[in-house]
Amino acid sequence: MSVITVEHLHKDFRIPHEKRDTLFAVLTGLIRPASYETFHALQDINFSVDEGEMLGIIGENGSGKSTILKILTRIMRPTSGTIDVKKKVTPFLELGVGFQYDFTAVENIRMYGIIMGLPQKHIEERVDEILEFAGLERFRDTPLKNFSSGMQVRLAFSTAIKTDPEILLLDEVLAVGDMEFQKKCLDVLNTFRNEGVTIVFVSHDLESVKKYCNRVLLLRHGVNVFTGDPDGAVAKYQGLVLP
Amino acid sequence: MPGSHLRELYNYRQLVWAIAMGDFKWRYKNSILGYFWSLLEPLVMLAILYVVFTNLMKLQVEYYALFLLLGIIMWNFFVKATNYGLNAIVGKPSLIQKVYFPRDILVISGCITAMLQSFFESLIFILFMVIARVPITLNLLYLVYILLIYFILTLGTALALAALNVYFRDIQFIWVVVLQAGFFITPILYPLSIFPPALQEILRLNPIAQIIITARDVILYSVTPYPLALIYPGVVAVLVLVVGYIIFSRLEPRFAEEM
Numbered sequence: 001m002s003v004i005t006v007e008h009l010h011k012d013f014r015i016p017h018e019k020r021d022t023l024f025a026v027l028t029g030l031i032r033p034a035s036y037e038t039f040h041a042l043q044d045i046n047f048s049v050d051e052g053e054m055l056g057i058i059g060e061n062g063s064g065k066s067t068i069l070k071i072l073t074r075i076m077r078p079t080s081g082t083i084d085v086k087k088k089v090t091p092f093l094e095l096g097v098g099f100q101y102d103f104t105a106v107e108n109i110r111m112y113g114i115i116m117g118l119p120q121k122h123i124e125e126r127v128d129e130i131l132e133f134a135g136l137e138r139f140r141d142t143p144l145k146n147f148s149s150g151m152q153v154r155l156a157f158s159t160a161i162k163t164d165p166e167i168l169l170l171d172e173v174l175a176v177g178d179m180e181f182q183k184k185c186l187d188v189l190n191t192f193r194n195e196g197v198t199i200v201f202v203s204h205d206l207e208s209v210k211k212y213c214n215r216v217l218l219l220r221h222g223v224n225v226f227t228g229d230p231d232g233a234v235a236k237y238q239g240l241v242l243p
Numbered sequence: 244m245p246g247s248h249l250r251e252l253y254n255y256r257q258l259v260w261a262i263a264m265g266d267f268k269w270r271y272k273n274s275i276l277g278y279f280w281s282l283l284e285p286l287v288m289l290a291i292l293y294v295v296f297t298n299l300m301k302l303q304v305e306y307y308a309l310f311l312l313l314g315i316i317m318w319n320f321f322v323k324a325t326n327y328g329l330n331a332i333v334g335k336p337s338l339i340q341k342v343y344f345p346r347d348i349l350v351i352s353g354c355i356t357a358m359l360q361s362f363f364e365s366l367i368f369i370l371f372m373v374i375a376r377v378p379i380t381l382n383l384l385y386l387v388y389i390l391l392i393y394f395i396l397t398l399g400t401a402l403a404l405a406a407l408n409v410y411f412r413d414i415q416f417i418w419v420v421v422l423q424a425g426f427f428i429t430p431i432l433y434p435l436s437i438f439p440p441a442l443q444e445i446l447r448l449n450p451i452a453q454i455i456i457t458a459r460d461v462i463l464y465s466v467t468p469y470p471l472a473l474i475y476p477g478v479v480a481v482l483v484l485v486v487g488y489i490i491f492s493r494l495e496p497r498f499a500e501e502m
Contacts, residue, residue, distance in 0.1 A: 013500065021501075022413040070499065074343040077496040091342060098342035100335065102269060114261045115344055117254075 002048040002086075003167060003198050004072065009081035011042040011067055011222075041067045042222045045081070049167075052196035054189075056213035056230060058206065058237055063219040065202045069093055069169045072200065087198070090116065090165035095176060097156045101145040105136060108144055109159050116163040126162050133184070134158035150176055161188055167198045174205050186212075206234050251345055259348050263355035266327075270356070278363070285315050285364050296432055304434055306375060306463050312368050313462065314431035317455050320361040321397055322422055327353030328401025329408045329415045336502050346495050347488075350405045354398050372462075380465040386458065388473065393454050396480035399487035406494040409501050425449075430456060450476040450483075 016036040020026050042064045049055045057065045070076040071083060073091040091097070098115065099108045109130055113123035131137045134154040144152060153176045161168070170189075174182050189212060192199060203209055209216060209230055216233035218226040226236050252259070271277045289312050297307060304310050331349040332339060339346070408414045429452050435443045446452055453476045460466035 021411065023411040023417065024413055026411065075340060075499045089343075093341050096337060096341045098338045098340075100337060103265065107265065111261060111265065112342075114258045115342055120257070 001051050003051045004047075004049040004086070004200070005082075005084040006045055006047050006068075006072075007082045009042055009045040009068075009071065009083065010040070010079045011064070011071065011076070012079045013039045013041050015039050040222050042071075042078075045224050047217055047224070047227060049198055049200065051087075051198055052193075053215065054193055054199040054201060054213050056209040056216040056233070057200065057202045057219065058204070058209060058216060058233060059219035060241065062221075064222040065219055066093065066171055068219075069171055069200065069202060072169055085167065087166035088117070089167045089169060090160050090163060091169045091171075092157060092160045092173060093169070093171045095149075095153045095156065095172065097160050099144055099152065099156060102143060104141045104143050105131065105147075105155055106140050108155070112159050113163060118163055130155075130158045130162045133162070135181075150178070150181075153177060154181055157185065161192075165192070165197055167200070168192065169200045169202075171202045172204070174203060174208060206237070210234055248345070252348065252351075255344055255348055258344060259352045259355065262349065262352035263359065266352065266356045267359045270360075281360055281363055282367055285312065285319065286367060288315055292432060300433070306377060309368065309371055309375060309377065309463055310434075310459060311432065312371060313459055314429075314455055316361055316364045316368060317393070317458060318426060318429060318431050318451075319364070320357055320393070321400075321425075321451060323360060324354045324357035324397045325401050325404055325418065325422070327357055328405045329418060331401070331405045332409050332498055333412075333502065339502060340499050346498060347402060347491060350401050350491070351398065353405075354394065354401055357397075358394065377463055378465060382461040382465050382467055385461045385468055385473070388477075389454055389458050389461070392477045392480040393451075395484050396450055396454070396476070399480065399482075399484035402484075402487035402491040406491040406498075409498055410494060425451070428452075450479040 014036045015038075016034060018034075020029055020034060045064075045068065047055070057068060059065050067076065069091065070093065071078050072085060073089055073093065075091075075093075097112060099112070103111070106127055109127050110123055113126070114120075118126075128137075131140060134151075134157070136151060136155055139147065139151070144155075147155070157173060157177075173185055177185065186208065189199065189201075193212065201209065201213060213230045215228065216226075216230045217224060218233045218237050220240060225240075226233050271281065289308065292311055292315075293308055296311070328350050331353045332346065335349060338349070404414060404418060428446060429449060430446070435446060435452070435456065438446065447456075453472055457468045457472050457476075460468055460472075
């Protein structure tokens with residue numbers, strides 16, 4: 001059974017030649033119409049993900065990988081096309097999950113749990129677990145703004161995975177964190193895979209993609225140029241980039 | 244507001260409350276005087292305005308201190324809620340760009356934070372009322388309706404401002420000027436009766452003016468409000484909410500891209 005179905009997905013971004021972000025600029029600009037270029041970030045993307053599958057998405061910077069994840073999360077709306085997501089989505093985008101810097105670690109964990117719809121009791125039980133996994137027990141009541149970037153990412157990742165994800169969207173999880181934490185992450189991914197959690201995995205770490213993903217989507221300039229087995233996708237990608 | 248959206252908001256009610264309470268606590272955590280600061284602010288304003296207006300203008304108003312304090316607290320609610328609204332979206336980029344939930348939750352909880360602050364400030368007002376021995380009558384029940392339409396009016400305004408401020412960042416500067424003008428054309432410092440009748444009628448078109456006048460009537464003067472004084476601001480409040488909601492939901496899809 002597929003839990004994610006994407007059909008004919010298009011996403012365009014407008015790149016204005018001059019940014020008009022004040023009312024003043026709009027009013028004074030009425031004489032001259034605003035000019036902009038359209039950037040086709042995604043063009044006619046079709047794929048589906050089965051329950052319990054781990055789908056990899058690879059491609060160069062700017063090929064549209066993160067945009068797909070943002071659309072699946074409903075943070076961005078598609079320009080056209082349909083998206084059908086059947087289960088709860090837990091996103092981990094651009095190394096964050098929506099934490100607020102003025103609040104402490106515990107406050108952020110609680111807020112995140114509420115956003116994800118966990119019952120209050122559940123959240124309280126897990127706070128310690130999350131802090132322990134992130135290795136941040138001592139920083140319970142420290143505001144996030146005083147955390148190093150590595151600490152923030154560890155906390156965000158730990159929080160995301162402890163909220164009973166049904167569909168995990170992971171964007172470059174392995175990019176930060178020391179070796180020990182990276183290993184922890186991969187262990188968690190393995191456990192989730194065995195438990196039947198659906199995972200969409202965006203990464204530049206091709207070895208991990210080959211090792212963990214069931215299927216891989218290769219993007220180039222917003223076009224899906226290959227969908228299939230991980231080895232084939234990685235080989236094709238390397239062929240495109242390093243001819 | 245479509246029913247399905249209301250149901251979604253209901254499912255997220257815990258989040259609305261959590262953000263509202265979180266902000267409420269956070270706003271006082273950073274100040275030395277903590278919660279007392281929020282009581283001090285209207286008190287200082289009251290003291291200054293009271294001295295100036297009773298001496299300079301020789302206003303003859305029964306319970307003038309209470310009259311003034313109620314006006315200040317109610318106006319402050321509108322100022323705070325709309326300012327939180329302006330920053331509800333642009334002030335929380337990490338939430339908007341990383342995780343999904345209905346975006347209007349941020350505006351709604353901003354208004355609730357302002358409401359909590361106003362209730363807190365009202366403690367002084369109640370204390371003053373007891374000291375002044377203002378008689379209390381059943382007319383006080385109208386207050387429930389008045390506060391409800393005031394909240395609706397404010398929420399509608401805050402929704403529109405929150406969404407527009409994402410696209411036009413100078414809205415917040417324009418709003419400062421609007422609020423400043425509003426402070427003087429709304430009968431906060433003075434009773435409307437200081438103006439000639441024709442001007443009074445014009446100033447009464449301001450729904451907040453009517454809401455504050457009616458609130459004073461039922462709390463301080465035991466006056467039963469006449470129907471139009473209840474209906475007019477109620478109709479305007481609902482209209483403002485509808486328009487604010489339409490603006491918000493039109494602009495909402497591209498928030499993440501515009502920030």
